[in-house]
Amino acid sequence: QVQLVQSGSELKKPGASVKISCNTSGYNFTNYYVNWVRQAPGQGLEWMGWINTNTGNPTYAQGFTGRFVFSLDTSVSTAFLQISSLQPDDTAVYFCAREGVVPAAMMADYWGQGTLVTVSS
Amino acid sequence: DIQMTQSPSSLSASVGERVTITCRASRSIAGFLNWFQQKPGKAPTVLIYGAYRLQSGVPSRFSGHGSDTDFTLTISSLQPEDSATYYCQQAYSKRTFGQGTKVEVK
Numbered sequence: 001q002v003q004l005v006q007s008g009s010e011l012k013k014p015g016a017s018v019k020i021s022c023n024t025s026g027y028n029f030t031n032y033y034v035n036w037v038r039q040a041p042g043q044g045l046e047w048m049g050w051i052n053t054n055t056g057n058p059t060y061a062q063g064f065t066g067r068f069v070f071s072l073d074t075s076v077s078t079a080f081l082q083i084s085s086l087q088p089d090d091t092a093v094y095f096c097a098r099e100g101v102v103p104a105a106m107m108a109d110y111w112g113q114g115t116l117v118t119v120s121s
Numbered sequence: 122d123i124q125m126t127q128s129p130s131s132l133s134a135s136v137g138e139r140v141t142i143t144c145r146a147s148r149s150i151a152g153f154l155n156w157f158q159q160k161p162g163k164a165p166t167v168l169i170y171g172a173y174r175l176q177s178g179v180p181s182r183f184s185g186h187g188s189d190t191d192f193t194l195t196i197s198s199l200q201p202e203d204s205a206t207y208y209c210q211q212a213y214s215k216r217t218f219g220q221g222t223k224v225e226v227k
């Protein structure tokens with residue numbers, strides 16, 4: 001069955017970096033994009049961007065350029081989100097989600113369980 | 122970027138009632154509109170994609186309508202397990218979520 005399993009919670013100090021993994025299984029990794037979505041405590045969902053798992057080309061939403069980097073290790077069907085220069089307002093749950101590339105499947109149908117990143121001194 | 126505006130931000134309704142949530146796009150997105158349900162502490166799940174297509178396994182009391190800039194999600198007969206926050210998302214150009222509608226079941 002399709003699974004996206006994310007790495008565990010992280011506690012970081014301001015200025016540090018974090019790298020979250022999204023390990024996928026049960027489907028052809030390169031047939032689906034991987035989205036990244038942020039949810040701050042008590043807030044709504046924010047689309048951060050996605051990565052084309054076929055080409056490795058990332059697309060970032062406004063507000064998620066510079067400190068945010070999407071990457072892949074296709075040999076183990078895993079996507080990564082790295083955030084540098086962490087600030088307290090980066091405290092959030094980060095989700096990965098796969099999305100199909102054909103018009104009939106352009107929706108995030110399977111999601112990871114979420115990774116809580118807490119930034120605090 | 123395309124902005125998505127949902128209304129209302131919250132609602133409370135009784136079991137069996139019909140509930141409708143509205144989502145408006147800042148410009149035309151044709152029929153590229155998805156609806157998600159999120160329960161506390163859980164990842165979102167897709168209910169409707171392509172404006173009206175019911176995702177496999179989703180109860181038929183959920184339905185979606187609309188095109189261009191105006192869309193609705195309707196729950197025909199609200200059930201206790203429908204207590205959640207609902208998000209629309211445009212899938213026309215990159216992706217954008219609405220701000221969410223919290224549904225409470227009395």
